[in-house]
Amino acid sequence: MSVIFECEYNGRRYAGLGVPVPGERHTLYEVAEGRLREAVIAGGGPAAVAAAVTEGAGTVSVTLGDPGLRFLPxxxxxxxxxxxxxxxxxxxxxxxxxxxxxxxxxxxxxxxxxxxxxxxxxxxxxxxxxxxxxxxxxxxxxxxxxxxxxxxxxxxxxxxxxxxxxxxxxxxxxxxxxxxxxxxxxxxxxxxxxxxxxxxxxxxxxxxxxxxxxxxxxxxxxxxxxxxxxxxxxxxxxxxxxxxxxxxxxxxxxxxxxxxxxxxxxxxxxxxxxxxxxxxxxxxxxxxxxxxxxxxxxx
CATH class of the missing domain: 3.90.850.10 (Fumarylacetoacetase-like, C-terminal domain)
Known part of the structure; x- marks a missing residue:
């Protein structure tokens, strides 16, 4: 299953691929507001949406429960x-x-x-x-x-x-x-x-x-x-x-x-x-x- 999510981490907007596993570190990709919505409209399926998140993006590594992490709908x-x-x-x-x-x-x-x-x-x-x-x-x-x-x-x-x-x-x-x-x-x-x-x-x-x-x-x-x-x-x-x-x-x-x-x-x-x-x-x-x-x- 292809899964994507958005979140805020220490006041900045990020996206991630897959569902994070408790206790394990997960990579977040810095993403601009609306970038994922634009990728959905542009088409190309899950691979294109994932590429819109990962290509050229700055990254951070976090674990679930980090006080600076807040998920978004x-x-x-x-x-x-x-x-x-x-x-x-x-x-x-x-x-x-x-x-x-x-x-x-x-x-x-x-x-x-x-x-x-x-x-x-x-x-x-x-x-x-x-x-x-x-x-x-x-x-x-x-x-x-x-x-x-x-x-x-x-x-x-x-x-x-x-x-x-x-x-x-x-x-x-x-x-x-x-x-x-x-x-x-x-x-x-x-x-x-x-x-x-x-x-x-x-x-x-x-x-x-x-x-x-x-x-x-x-x-x-x-x-x-x-x-x-x-x-x-x-x-x-x-x-x-x-x-x-x-x-x-x-x-x-x-x-x-x-x-x-x-x-x-x-x-x-x-x-x-x-x-x-x-x-x-x-x-x-x-x-x-x-x-x-x-x-x-x-x-």
Missing amino acids: PLLPTGSNNALVNGFMGTHRSKFDRAPEPDEEFTPPNYYLKGFGSWLRMPGEPLVTPADPVWLLEEPEIGLVYVNDEDGTPHYAGYTFGNDLNDIGLHLKNKWAWTPYAKLCETSVTPWLFLEEPPQTVTGRMTIEREGATAWGGDFSCGLDSLYHRVEDMTQYLFSYPLLRRPGLVNYLLLGADKASYHDGFRIEDGDRLVIDVTSHGVELANVVQYGQAVAARS
């Missing part, structure tokens, strides 16, 4: 915040009572806009929720990353993995009106961008830890073989909307999740640690849930 425009986090709901086969027919007309699944790309959290960072959520739900998902060129044409860059934490209890109280409020919890993604087509099979294990012990656990799948809808249909329909084709925009598109802890009757609490072990791809995403505070606006 894949291809995030940190200067302009020209990025959106959005996604689909009800996409998995487990949520339908039948399989799709081969010639079935496409009906778009429900869609939501989560927020700006700068709202994404990295592994190890807390996920802040509303002050008093009804019933939280973790959602291990594939996140597709698209970069629009100067003409507004979306270019697929690759995929990552995310946790679309949300308040399913609030959503179920009023599915047609309160879902946007239910989605106002922070979302985390891994910094690793897999420079390949969306994966057919993704399997892993979700664990919720409370006070250092496992409080709940369950397996998950979120590959294309778990979806009811075809990704090509979903993305083609979504990018028919001009506002999502603004020049330079980066779109993080979450493909939805299967059933999880809520469907087992488990309630996530403040301080719980959510661990997504994507075993099929050898990566992990862990974050602690942090209830926010209710603050009234000042007049």
Whole structure:
């Protein structure tokens, strides 16, 4: 698997190839803001993107845990915040009572806009929720990353993995009106961008830890073989909307999740640690849930 990532190290922007191994040193390549996005738009595949990172770049060697190292969401425009986090709901086969027919007309699944790309959290960072959520739900998902060129044409860059934490209890109280409020919890993604087509099979294990012990656990799948809808249909329909084709925009598109802890009757609490072990791809995403505070606006 071809993997690339971006980070900041001691205040400077770098990129790396592959997933760093804990305890081992990893080479970082100094890279200008937007260089990887330009390489994706230019085409040439994973080799061309890797060459854009490594050719003529200054390097440093670091290990995970270095206090000067901070990972970034894949291809995030940190200067302009020209990025959106959005996604689909009800996409998995487990949520339908039948399989799709081969010639079935496409009906778009429900869609939501989560927020700006700068709202994404990295592994190890807390996920802040509303002050008093009804019933939280973790959602291990594939996140597709698209970069629009100067003409507004979306270019697929690759995929990552995310946790679309949300308040399913609030959503179920009023599915047609309160879902946007239910989605106002922070979302985390891994910094690793897999420079390949969306994966057919993704399997892993979700664990919720409370006070250092496992409080709940369950397996998950979120590959294309778990979806009811075809990704090509979903993305083609979504990018028919001009506002999502603004020049330079980066779109993080979450493909939805299967059933999880809520469907087992488990309630996530403040301080719980959510661990997504994507075993099929050898990566992990862990974050602690942090209830926010209710603050009234000042007049």
